[in-house]
Amino acid sequence: MNIKDKKRKIIINxxxxxxxxxxxxxxxxxxxAKEAKIATGTLFNYFKSKDILINEIFKEVKTKQINFILRDFNKENKSKEKLKKIWDNLILWGIENPQEKKFVNYFSNSSYISDDTKTEINKNYKFMLEIFKNLISIKNIKNTNELMLIFNFLGACIFTGNYFCVTNEPYDKKLSRESFERYCKSIGLTEKD
Structure with missing residues (x-):
C-alpha cells in the first residue's frame, strides 16, 4: 500500500x-484532521467536503461488508444454504467490525448519505433479490414481494447479531442457527428449497 492509500485509510478509519x-x-x-494527524488542507485533498467524505466512507464500508457476506457464497446450491451463508457472514462481519457496523446502523437511513450513493450500493445486493424471487416462485408465496422478504430476513439476522454484541457473549453457532431456523419456518423454507 502506498503512502497516499495509507493516509486515505487513516482518514477513513x-x-x-x-x-x-x-x-x-x-x-x-x-x-x-487533528485525530488523523494531518493538516485540514490535506484532508480536503482527499475529500472535497464532509458530505463527500461520509458518502465515500459509506461506499467503502458497505463494499467491504458485501465482500465479507459473499465469502464462499458460490459454493452453496440451494436457497436455504445461500441464506444461511449470508446470515452467518453478516453476523460475523458485525462482530468482527463493530465500528463499521455502528456506522452503517447510524447512517444507512440518514439524509447525509446521498440517494446516488444508496442506489450505487443497492446494486451490489441484487444477488439477494434473485434468491427471494426464486423462493417466492418455488414456495408459491402470495401477496408479498421480494423486498419485504429481504427486509424481514435482514432484520432477523441483524437482531440476532445484535444479541451477541449487546450481551458480549461469544458468537454461538447453535443459538444463531436456532434463530435462522425460526426465520425459515416463518416463510416455510425447508432443506430441499
Whole structure:
C-alpha cells in the first residue's frame, strides 16, 4: 500500500470512529484532521467536503461488508444454504467490525448519505433479490414481494447479531442457527428449497 492509500485509510478509519462517537454535526473536519494527524488542507485533498467524505466512507464500508457476506457464497446450491451463508457472514462481519457496523446502523437511513450513493450500493445486493424471487416462485408465496422478504430476513439476522454484541457473549453457532431456523419456518423454507 502506498503512502497516499495509507493516509486515505487513516482518514477513513478516524472519521468512522468520530462519526460513530459524535455524529455528523459533532464531527468537524478539523477534528478528523487533528485525530488523523494531518493538516485540514490535506484532508480536503482527499475529500472535497464532509458530505463527500461520509458518502465515500459509506461506499467503502458497505463494499467491504458485501465482500465479507459473499465469502464462499458460490459454493452453496440451494436457497436455504445461500441464506444461511449470508446470515452467518453478516453476523460475523458485525462482530468482527463493530465500528463499521455502528456506522452503517447510524447512517444507512440518514439524509447525509446521498440517494446516488444508496442506489450505487443497492446494486451490489441484487444477488439477494434473485434468491427471494426464486423462493417466492418455488414456495408459491402470495401477496408479498421480494423486498419485504429481504427486509424481514435482514432484520432477523441483524437482531440476532445484535444479541451477541449487546450481551458480549461469544458468537454461538447453535443459538444463531436456532434463530435462522425460526426465520425459515416463518416463510416455510425447508432443506430441499
Amino acid at each position: 478516524t472519521a468512522v470512529k468520530l462519526f460513530v462517537e459524535r455524529g455528523f454535526h459533532g464531527t468537524p473536519t478539523s477534528l478528523i
